Amino acid sequence: MSLVKRFTGAVAFSLVAAFSTLQAEEVTIKQGDITLRGELTLADGKTAKDGVILMQHGTLAHNKMEIMQSLSELLKEKGYNTLNVNLSYAVDQRPSEMLDCTIEHKHKHEDAVAELDTWMNWLKEQGAGKVAILGHSRGGNQVTWYAAEKDSELLEKVIAIAPATADADKSSKEYEERYKKPLADIMAEATKLASEGKGAEIMTLPGFVYCENAKAAADSVVSYYKDDERKNTPSLLPKITKPTLIVMGSADEVVDDLPAKLEGIKQDNLKTETIDGADHFFMDLNADELADKVATFVDWK
Incomplete structure (x- = not known):
């Protein structure tokens, strides 16, 4: 395995030559405090x-x-x-x-x-x-x-x-059917926390995305469940x-x-x-x- 490190400005990344059957390279790159991972696969030649x-x-x-x-x-x-x-x-x-x-x-x-x-x-x-x-x-x-x-x-x-x-209405209905609690109540609490600058506060939830009995930041709840046409x-x-x-x-x-x-x-x-x-x-x-x-x-x- 070879390791190549290179720094460009504030961005640091490494290429790890860990070849699989796909001849793929593990690639990592820094984004803030998080290191992102990817797999680069080059076709022959x-x-x-x-x-x-x-x-x-x-x-x-x-x-x-x-x-x-x-x-x-x-x-x-x-x-x-x-x-x-x-x-x-x-x-x-x-x-x-x-x-x-x-x-x-x-x-x-x-x-x-x-x-x-x-x-x-x-x-x-x-x-x-x-x-x-x-x-x-x-x-x-x-x-x-x-x-x-x-x-x-x-x-x-x-x-x-x-x-x-x-579809916001469909999502709300599905959430309540699955987790037995109105999504509107959860969103009201999460939106209030976010508006007060407490978006990082962790909420205990009956469900979050696909996860049951989950813990999620108020900002995360707003992001995933707000009505956004995008x-x-x-x-x-x-x-x-x-x-x-x-x-x-x-x-x-x-x-x-x-x-x-x-x-x-x-x-x-x-x-x-x-x-x-x-x-x-x-x-x-x-x-x-x-x-x-x-x-x-x-x-x-």
């Missing part, structure tokens, strides 16, 4: 100058979950480089595993947008010639949010795979100027309202694809078809 697909996983997940690893492997075979990042959730050097629900949750939905920007800047420093960003599920929403509000001169294309939708991916699309691809699964029951929400959106830079029989995670042969659609859309060869 390719360098960052040939372009990199920056990949973001879904809710409370990680960069080694099956859909993300499968895509990295399949895209490598097709000649594409990937940077598969592991969202920190405000945890230093967070491991590549599902987030521990017992932690005090201090992360926010929009943290991913800032982390994507940090990775984009890192790729620029590495000499990347161009970048496509790809996200799955909530990560699909977060990459479109990035493209709509941050963007970059390096960013060429945007790919959202089964991206998250949002969490609804179709609402972001008119603000994106780069070519954008949305891939859906015909058997997806997680974002089953996505096709209907996309029906009224017509813009020249938007393409939508549906994989017949695929659920939310595009397993097995669906993964091959997904990789084909991504590679065809990116089209850097």
Whole structure:
């Protein structure tokens, strides 16, 4: 294993040559007090100058979950480089595993947008010639949010795979059904604490995102549960100027309202694809078809 350390301004990062079957390198980069982790996979004979697909996983997940690893492997075979990042959730050097629900949750939905920007800047420093960003599920929403509000001169294309939708009334109903307490009461308390400058105060909750009997900062509760149209991916699309691809699964029951929400959106830079029989995670042969659609859309060869 070789370790290369390099410092550029206030940003420190390290490349750890820990080669897997994907010939992937562990990559770390500092953002404030948190060290972010990612996995850089270069296709045979390719360098960052040939372009990199920056990949973001879904809710409370990680960069080694099956859909993300499968895509990295399949895209490598097709000649594409990937940077598969592991969202920190405000945890230093967070491991590549599902987030521990017992932690005090201090992360926010929009943290991913800032982390994507940090990775984009890192790729620029590495000499990347161009970048496509790809996200799955909530990560699909977060990459479109990035493209709509941050963007970059390096960013060429945007790919959202089964991206998250949002409906405040539906979320409130589902929360109460699952956790047996009105979300409105929790939000009232969290919003009050945040408005009083006590957003870091930890609340004890019947549930937070997918975690039961959780502890979360008031600011985190507000971030994940406030009514914000930017969490609804179709609402972001008119603000994106780069070519954008949305891939859906015909058997997806997680974002089953996505096709209907996309029906009224017509813009020249938007393409939508549906994989017949695929659920939310595009397993097995669906993964091959997904990789084909991504590679065809990116089209850097």
